[in-house]
């Protein structure tokens with residue numbers, strides 16, 4: 349097992365948790381921070397953000413592997429309300445993105461309502477009081493509304509390989525990089541050839557003695573048009589915000605033009621396929637290696653990766669691309685299905701994340717005590733507008749089911765969802781609603797229409813397996829339409845799609861003994 353906890357779970361010293369909050373936000377990545385900022389702006393002061401790690405940043409705090417950088421230009425992969433004129437290059441490296449999130453958090457004036465190293469252990473819907481009982485590693489509280497911004501790429505997934513735990517050398521997941529382990533001169537194996545691996549391999553290949561890269565399925569990789577911003581551009585971003593806005597808008601619409609190629613007309617991706625094939629020819633001389641890295645499924649079916657250095661790294665003398673399939677790990681290395689044993693000092697697991705089972709779902713109990721994971725097991729991972737789930741009142745997801753993107757910025761989706769959540773909280777206040785819950789038939793119709801669209805997409809029909817699909821082949825992760833359509837659908841809270849319970853119909857629960865002050869219990 350490689351570690352799944354991002355940091356120590358011991359609570360940081362700080363103010364105690366309040367007994368009750370109006371809104372509890374889980375997670376302090378891009379989603380949780382945006383929710384906090386938008387709540388504050390809308391006048392909701394009574395909120396708390398709990399985060400199991402010890403800093404903001406979420407996936408950008410955790411993924412510190414060599415070469416970590418974003419595939420979406422930061423002019424777009426940033427908050428619309430917090431432009432950053434200081435980006436150094438078009439595709440920002442991880443440390444720059446993490447510093448950006450930290451700075452936005454500091455400038456927002458919301459950090460006093462964040463509690464770090466506070467792990468949510470259980471969320472239980474109290475049907476009488478119409479609120480959530482929240483159990484955390486730092487204590488218990490209640491909340492009227494819970495916003496889960498726990499992320500889709502937050503829990504690393506170890507590969508299910510026989511003997512995985514028997515390996516006696518160094519082993520760690522790409523999202524839990526062991527910076528204390530020096531790879532220089534070591535024999536190293538990397539398992540996986542996804543977005544993380546293709547950034548790691550070119551960085552570490554020159555340092556290590558030998559590198560075995562275990563590929564199960566070849567990815568499509570197109571060139572990365574990355575460059576430093578010039579002094580003139582940076583000066584313009586600093587002094588003329590409209591210029592930066594123009595860049596952002598141009599990148600947004602440029603990316604949005606790819607949507608039909610993914611969702612309706614895969615033939616439109618022909619130029620991307622030609623770019624990827626010439627990337628292979630440019631990067632690799634050996635015909636056999638070229639054959640091994642050429643995918644046999646439609647481009648776009650899995651996430652399209654971008655790199656200029658991946659193929660040249662595979663072509664190095666000290667790197668071997670192993671495609672025979674892993675049979676087992678032994679105490680000293682990896683044995684492939686053809687019987688070849690390759691001993692190594694370290695194994696780097698770049699096998700992705702739990703994306704189709706949403707790990708926090710196990711810890712959420714809705715109406716009737718049903719866990720969200722059992723609910724998803726029965727109905728598939730699904731939500732109304734990717735945000736709310738029938739049976740789980742007053743629970744909102746930011747980056748929920750079917751809100752992921754293969755082509756553009758998740759921050760755009762996050763901002764769409766936070767606007768919806770904040771409007772829901774405002775509407776509840778205005779209508780005097782104690783709880784809101786999407787009606788089952790409305791959710792069903794939404795999901796059926798979405799899944800119907802999904803059938804035509806390259807993700808479902810492109811002839812590959814991917815982390816977008818659950819074990820039944822349903823795409824439960826991606827949004828199959830334009831992002832501006834998502835923005836429009838979530839522009840305001842559609843109360844008519846929900847069952848609202850008025851506050852005056854709610855029985856007030858008497859306080860429990862442990863919630864009373866000592867004098868109130870006669871001590």
Ligand code: N01
Pocket residue numbers: 417418419420501507508509522539540541542543544545562563564565651674698699700701813814815
């Ligand atoms: O994970 P992945 P990731 N034996 O799931 C292989 C975002 N991201 O961490 O394709 C052998 O994509 C698996 O093989 P296969 C981005 O959204 C963004 O790389 O399933 N191999 C695959 O090759 C991305 O999509 C950025 O056959 C096994 C790899 O492991 C998401 O994070 C950077 C295996 C997993 O690839 C996840 O990316 C990094 C096994 N048992 C990440 N199990 C940027 O923006 C799995 N694999 C740049």
